[in-house]
Amino acid sequence: MILGVGLFAAVAIAWLLIAAIEKFRLGLSFAQAFLYTPFKLAYRVADHKLKIARGAEAPVIYAIVHQSKLDPALMLSLLPEDTLHILDEASARSFWLEPWRELARTIAFNAEHVFVSRRLVRVLKGRGRLAVYFPDAIEPEVKSFRLYRAVSRIALQADARIVPIFVGGARWLPTSLTPADQAPRKLLPKLSVSVLPPLTLDELAARDGEPARNRGNALFDYAAEARFGATDLSRSxxxxxxxxxxxxxxxxxxxxxxxxxxxxxxxxxxxxxxxxxxxxxxxxxxxxxxxxxxxxxxxxxxxxxxxxxxxxxxxxxxxxxxxxxxxxxxxxxxxxxxxxxxxxxxxxxxxxxxxxxxxxxxxxxxxxxxxxxxxxxxxxxxxxxxxxxxxxxxxxxxxxxxxxxxxxxxxxxxxxxxxxxxxxxxxxxxxxxxxxxxxxxxxxxxxxxxxxxxxxxxxxxxxxxxxxxxxxxxxxxxxxxxxxxxxxxxxxxxxxxxxxxxxxxxxxxxxxxxxxxxxxxxxxxxxxxxxxxxxxxxxxxxxxxxxxxxxxxxxxxxxxxxxxxxxxxxxxxxxxxxxxxxxxxxxxxxxxxxxxxxxxxxxxxxxxxxxxxxxxxxxxxxxxxxxxRGRAKRFAKVAGEMVSLGAVEMLVQSLWPEDHHAVVAVPDKRRGERIVLVTTADSAELEELRKLNKEKGAAELAMPQDIIKVAALPVLGSGKTDYVAARKLAMEQLGLAA
Missing domain, CATH: 3.40.50.12780 (ANL, N-terminal domain)
Structure with missing residues (x-):
C-alpha cells in the first residue's frame, strides 16, 4: 500500500515538474501544460516551431491539417488560450476530449453556416484567433476545397495572417482518420509539429511575383508546404x-x-x-x-x-x-x-x-x-x-x-x-x-x-x-x-x-x-x-x-x-x-x-x-x-526577330496531332537563320501550314521554310526528342552540313 502511494506520488510530482517546465518553455498556461505533458512524453513531440504559432500577431487563422482524432487535443493544449477552435462534429461531441475543450473556446463545424458567418470576421477584426481544421486530403475533392476558399474569403475580409500547422507522424497513430490499409498504425510514433511563418493571403499570392494569383489556391499550397515541412531533411x-x-x-x-x-x-x-x-x-x-x-x-x-x-x-x-x-x-x-x-x-x-x-x-x-x-x-x-x-x-x-x-x-x-x-x-x-x-x-x-x-x-x-x-x-x-x-x-x-x-x-x-x-x-x-x-x-x-x-x-x-x-x-x-x-x-x-x-x-x-x-x-x-512555351535556346533569330521554335512546334502539332514533329533552326545567308520542320507526317505540306499560320494570326517569320519527312524522329533514351540529331539530319538533307 505504502509502495503504491509512493509510486503514485512520484508520478504526480514528475508530471507536475515536467508540466512546469513546458509552461515556461512554450509559454503555456499551467492547465495547458498539464494536459500536454502526456503527449510530450508518449510521442516525444518535436514542438520547437510552436513559438512561431504562439507568437503570430492577431488577427490570425491557424490552418490545421486534421489527420488524427488526437489533433484537436494537441492544438487546444498548444495554441494561445484566446483561440476560437472550429471543431468537426465528432470532436465537438467526444467525451474523452472534454478536459481539453475546457482550455479554449470551441464551436462545432457547420458546413452550411459557419464559414459564411460574419461572426468569424468580427472575431478576427477584434484581434482574435481562429483554429480551422482542414480535412487531411492531399488532393481534396470539390466540397473540401470549398473550405479553403471560404477561409480565404474570411482572411481577406479581416486582413488576417495564415499560419499552417501539420503534425508529422499523426497519420500513423491508432486514432488516425486515414484507413489503416493506407496508413499502417504505430502505437507510439514520434510526432513533429510543422509550423510556417504567418503571412497574409496577399503576401502568399505575391511570393512568386503574381499578386493576382487565386487566394484559395494560395492557402491550399501553404498548407501543403506545412505538410512537406514535417519532413526531416537532416536524414540521409x-x-x-x-x-x-x-x-x-x-x-x-x-x-x-x-x-x-x-x-x-x-x-x-x-x-x-x-x-x-x-x-x-x-x-x-x-x-x-x-x-x-x-x-x-x-x-x-x-x-x-x-x-x-x-x-x-x-x-x-x-x-x-x-x-x-x-x-x-x-x-x-x-x-x-x-x-x-x-x-x-x-x-x-x-x-x-x-x-x-x-x-x-x-x-x-x-x-x-x-x-x-x-x-x-x-x-x-x-x-x-x-x-x-x-x-x-x-x-x-x-x-x-x-x-x-x-x-x-x-x-x-x-x-x-x-x-x-x-x-x-x-x-x-x-x-x-x-x-x-x-x-x-x-x-x-x-x-x-x-x-x-x-x-x-x-x-x-x-x-x-x-x-x-x-x-x-x-x-x-x-x-x-x-x-x-x-x-x-x-x-x-x-x-x-x-x-x-x-x-x-x-x-x-x-x-x-x-x-x-x-x-x-x-x-x-x-x-x-x-x-x-x-x-x-x-x-x-x-x-x-x-x-x-x-x-x-x-x-x-x-x-x-x-x-x-x-x-x-x-x-x-x-x-x-x-x-x-x-x-x-x-x-x-x-x-x-x-x-x-x-x-x-x-x-x-x-x-x-x-x-x-x-x-x-x-x-x-x-x-x-x-x-x-518553349526553351530559351530553342529560339531562332530570323531577319532580326526572335521566333520561338517551341511555339511553331505546337502550331504544327495542332495540324497533324497524331504525328511527331521537331522544329529546328539552320543557317541562312539572307535571313541569318531559317526554320525547318522535321516530321513523321507523310501528308505534311507547306501550303497547309501557311493557311493555319494565317488563321492563327502568327507572324510570317514563324513559318517553316522547309519540310523534311522521316520515318521516325531521333529520340534520347529518356524519350525526349533529340534536337541535336534532328538539326544535324536537317542540315544534311538540305546540303548545309559542310
Whole structure:
C-alpha cells in the first residue's frame, strides 16, 4: 500500500515538474501544460516551431491539417488560450476530449453556416484567433476545397495572417482518420509539429511575383508546404528509407522486377554486402558509376553506395560511347558497377569499352554474388539496419547527366537532401499510399525514373515494379496486365506506343499516369481515358531540380499545362524578347542541385549559388498552372526577330496531332537563320501550314521554310526528342552540313 502511494506520488510530482517546465518553455498556461505533458512524453513531440504559432500577431487563422482524432487535443493544449477552435462534429461531441475543450473556446463545424458567418470576421477584426481544421486530403475533392476558399474569403475580409500547422507522424497513430490499409498504425510514433511563418493571403499570392494569383489556391499550397515541412531533411536517404521500413514493416514487399520481389530487410541486407565490396576498392565520397537496368539489383546498388557514403553516378548507356567516356572522365569515376548478363543482353560491350577508356574498371554483380560467403550473408542479415559509414544529408548522393537534347550533357550533383526533398514534395501533392503499385519503365539514369520511379516508392511504402527498358512496346502492356499497377510513369512517345500494342484491360488497373519530358498529345490522353479509364496527368521537371518542379493532379488538372509548383519551390519569370505572355523561368528550393561538374574541371563541384536559370519559357495563369512555351535556346533569330521554335512546334502539332514533329533552326545567308520542320507526317505540306499560320494570326517569320519527312524522329533514351540529331539530319538533307 505504502509502495503504491509512493509510486503514485512520484508520478504526480514528475508530471507536475515536467508540466512546469513546458509552461515556461512554450509559454503555456499551467492547465495547458498539464494536459500536454502526456503527449510530450508518449510521442516525444518535436514542438520547437510552436513559438512561431504562439507568437503570430492577431488577427490570425491557424490552418490545421486534421489527420488524427488526437489533433484537436494537441492544438487546444498548444495554441494561445484566446483561440476560437472550429471543431468537426465528432470532436465537438467526444467525451474523452472534454478536459481539453475546457482550455479554449470551441464551436462545432457547420458546413452550411459557419464559414459564411460574419461572426468569424468580427472575431478576427477584434484581434482574435481562429483554429480551422482542414480535412487531411492531399488532393481534396470539390466540397473540401470549398473550405479553403471560404477561409480565404474570411482572411481577406479581416486582413488576417495564415499560419499552417501539420503534425508529422499523426497519420500513423491508432486514432488516425486515414484507413489503416493506407496508413499502417504505430502505437507510439514520434510526432513533429510543422509550423510556417504567418503571412497574409496577399503576401502568399505575391511570393512568386503574381499578386493576382487565386487566394484559395494560395492557402491550399501553404498548407501543403506545412505538410512537406514535417519532413526531416537532416536524414540521409539511407536513414529515411530505413525509417520507412520501420513504418511499413521489414518484410513489406517494396521492389519487384522480372525475377521476383524484395522486402525492405532483404533489400538492405543485399545493399550491405555490396556496400562492403565497394568500400574495399573506393574512398568515401568517391563517385561510383552504375551501369544497370531498372531492377532490384539497381535499388540494392543505390542503397549500398549510400550506406558506404559513395556517390552513385548514373551512366546513360543510350548516350553513345563518346558521351559515356566524357561522363566518366568528368565525374572522375574509377569504378563502375554493372552486370554481365545486362551488358550481353543489351549489347553494351562498346559502352563498357568507353567506360574503361575513360579510366574506370568494372565491378560485376555476378562476381559479388558468387564470392559472398555465408558469414557475410549472416552479418548482413543481422546488421541490415546499420549504415556502413556515417551519414550526412548534405553530402552528394547522385550524379546525373543532363539529357543533352540541345548539346553536350552536363553532370548535375544532387545531395541526399535534394532528392529526399523532391520525393516528399511530390508526396505532398499527389495521393499515394502502400496500397498502390507503381510500374516504372523509365531508366534510372533519367532523373524522373530515379526519383519518381525508384526513390519515392522506397520512401512511401509503394511497391515499385521495375522494368528494364521503356522500348519494349509489346511486352510492357503484358507486364502491366500481370503486375496490376495503380500508377505508371512515362512519356508521350512511350505511352502512345504502348497503347498501340495493348489489348483491352492491359492498363485497366491504373488510377493515373504521370507523364513528363515532352507534351502529351490530346490523342494519347483520349486513348488512355476511353480504353483504360486512366487519366494522364502531366508534369514538368529538370535534372537540376531532382527533377519534379510542377505537376497536375487528378483533382487539380488543367490540360495544356504541366500543373502547379510543388510545395516549397519558388519561381520568378524574366521577360524574353519575342514572348508576350510568359517569361524565362528561374527556380529556387530545397530540391535544387548542389551544382555542376564540368568537362573542363573534372571532379570539381561548381556550386549553384542562388536562383537557377532553367532556360524554359513559361506562362502562369491566375490559378498557378504553368504552361511551357518553349526553351530559351530553342529560339531562332530570323531577319532580326526572335521566333520561338517551341511555339511553331505546337502550331504544327495542332495540324497533324497524331504525328511527331521537331522544329529546328539552320543557317541562312539572307535571313541569318531559317526554320525547318522535321516530321513523321507523310501528308505534311507547306501550303497547309501557311493557311493555319494565317488563321492563327502568327507572324510570317514563324513559318517553316522547309519540310523534311522521316520515318521516325531521333529520340534520347529518356524519350525526349533529340534536337541535336534532328538539326544535324536537317542540315544534311538540305546540303548545309559542310
Amino acid at each position: 536517404l539511407f536513414q529515411s528509407i530505413r525509417d520507412a521500413s520501420d513504418r511499413f514493416g521489414a518484410s513489406h514487399p517494396i521492389v519487384e522486377d522480372v525475377d521476383g520481389a524484395l522486402g525492405y530487410r532483404n533489400l538492405f541486407a543485399g545493399a550491405r554486402v555490396l556496400g562492403h565490396r565497394v568500400e574495399a576498392c573506393t574512398a568515401p565520397g568517391e563517385a561510383v558509376g552504375l551501369l544497370l537496368p531498372n531492377s532490384t539489383g539497381l535499388a540494392t546498388a543505390l542503397l549500398g553506395l549510400w550506406s558506404a557514403n559513395r556517390v552513385a553516378a548514373m551512366i546513360n548507356h543510350t548516350a553513345g560511347p563518346a558521351n559515356v567516356t566524357s561522363g566518366v572522365r568528368t565525374a572522375v569515376i574509377r569504378t563502375v558497377i554493372s552486370s554481365r548478363a545486362f551488358v550481353e543482353k543489351a549489347a553494351l560491350s562498346d559502352v563498357v569499352m568507353a567506360a574503361e577508356e575513360g579510366g574506370a574498371r568494372l565491378l560485376w554483380l555476378e562476381d559479388i554474388q558468387e564470392n559472398t560467403s555465408a558469414f557475410e550473408k549472416l552479418a548482413a542479415g543481422l546488421f541490415w539496419r546499420r549504415p556502413l559509414q556515417a551519414q550526412d544529408a548534405d553530402k552528394p548522393a547522385v550524379i546525373l547527366f543532363t539529357s543533352g537534347s540541345e548539346g553536350t550533357p552536363k553532370a548535375a550533383v544532387l545531395s541526399n537532401r535534394n532528392l529526399l526533398a523532391n520525393a516528399m514534395q511530390a508526396e505532398s501533392r499527389i495521393t499515394i499510399s502502400p496500397k498502390d503499385t507503381l510500374f516504372n519503365v523509365l531508366p534510372a539514369f533519367h532523373s524522373f525514373g530515379l526519383t519518381g520511379g525508384t526513390i519515392l516508392p522506397l520512401l512511401t511504402g509503394v511497391k515499385a515494379v521495375l522494368y528494364p527498358s521503356p522500348l519494349h512496346y509489346k511486352l510492357i502492356p503484358e507486364m502491366a496486365r500481370k503486375a496490376r499497377p495503380s500508377i505508371m510513369f512515362g512519356t508521350d512517345t512511350f505511352l502512345a506506343n504502348y497503347a498501340r500494342n495493348a489489348s483491352e484491360g492491359d492498363f485497366s488497373s491504373l488510377r493515373f499516369i504521370v507523364a513528363g519530358a515532352e507534351p502529351v498529345k490530346p490523342e494519347t490522353r483520349r486513348i488512355y481515358r476511353e480504353r483504360f479509364q486512366a487519366e494522364i496527368i502531366e508534369g514538368f521537371g529538370l535534372t537540376e531540380a531532382a527533377p519534379v518542379v510542377a505537376v497536375n493532379t487528378a483533382i487539380h488538372n488543367r490540360e495544356g499545362t504541366v500543373g502547379r509548383l510543388l510545395p516549397a519551390i519558388r519561381m520568378r519569370l524574366e521577360p524574353v524578347e519575342g514572348t508576350k505572355d510568359g517569361g524565362r523561368l528561374w527556380l529556387d528550393g530545397p530540391n535544387m542541385m548542389m551544382g555542376y561538374i564540368t568537362e573542363d574541371r573534372p571532379g570539381e563541384l561548381r556550386p549553384l549559388e542562388g536562383w537557377h536559370d532553367t532556360g524554359d519559357i513559361v506562362s502562369v495563369d491566375r490559378d498557378g498552372f504553368i504552361a511551357i
